[in-house]
Amino acid sequence: MEQVLLLNITYEPLRVINWKRAIALLMLEKVEVLEEYNREIHSVSFAIKLPSVIRLLKLVKRPKSPIKFSRQNIYARDKYKCQYCGRRFPSEELTYDHVIPKYRGGKTEWTNIVTCCIRCNRKKGGHTPNEVGMRLVRKASRPTWLPALKITIGFKQVPQSWRDYLYWNVELIE
Numbered sequence: 275m276e277q278v279l280l281l282n283i284t285y286e287p288l289r290v291i292n293w294k295r296a297i298a299l300l301m302l303e304k305v306e307v308l309e310e311y312n313r314e315i316h317s318v319s320f321a322i323k324l325p326s327v328i329r330l331l332k333l334v335k336r337p338k339s340p341i342k343f344s345r346q347n348i349y350a351r352d353k354y355k356c357q358y359c360g361r362r363f364p365s366e367e368l369t370y371d372h373v374i375p376k377y378r379g380g381k382t383e384w385t386n387i388v389t390c391c392i393r394c395n396r397k398k399g400g401h402t403p404n405e406v407g408m409r410l411v412r413k414a415s416r417p418t419w420l421p422a423l424k425i426t427i428g429f430k431q432v433p434q435s436w437r438d439y440l441y442w443n444v445e446l447i448e
Contacts (some may be wrong), residue, residue: 352389
């Protein structure tokens with residue numbers, strides 16, 4: 275069945291949920307339906323059009339918890355670009371690199387880890403970028419966005435009814 279785009283009361287996209295969760299939120303009067311699919315859901319006592327886009331009726335505040343340090347969040351921070359050669363790669367062709375090598379006291383933390391292609395990682399080896407004549411495209415830092423709230427949707431899969439609501443923090447991939 276279809277997926278449903280969930281918006282905050284401010285019309286900001288929060289996440290994609292399944293249609294059953296959307297119907298439950300609707301029955302609990304926690305959301306309003308903004309867009310519908312042409313399909314219907316039938317129960318014993320009623321029929322309802324399948325929601326496509328729903329909006330919460332109360333504001334959901336973004337959590338202020340620290341951003342989880344993970345490989346995927348490092349790749350997202352660096353926009354899947356090698357921080358040495360500047361080229362973009364699919365995640366399976368990337369790794370991460372300690373700017374200051376671990377054996378020299380470099381820590382595994384936001385300010386010392388960057389996204390790196392395999393070729394540049396081999397070239398750098400266990401040295402600092404300066405020692406091998408490499409420069410960082412951008413200095414490593416703790417991201418300021420919340421990756422859990424960033425939605426990435428394949429362009430060919432996005433229902434037409436969602437397109438007016440996908441802006442700001444949503445990346446569409448063609």
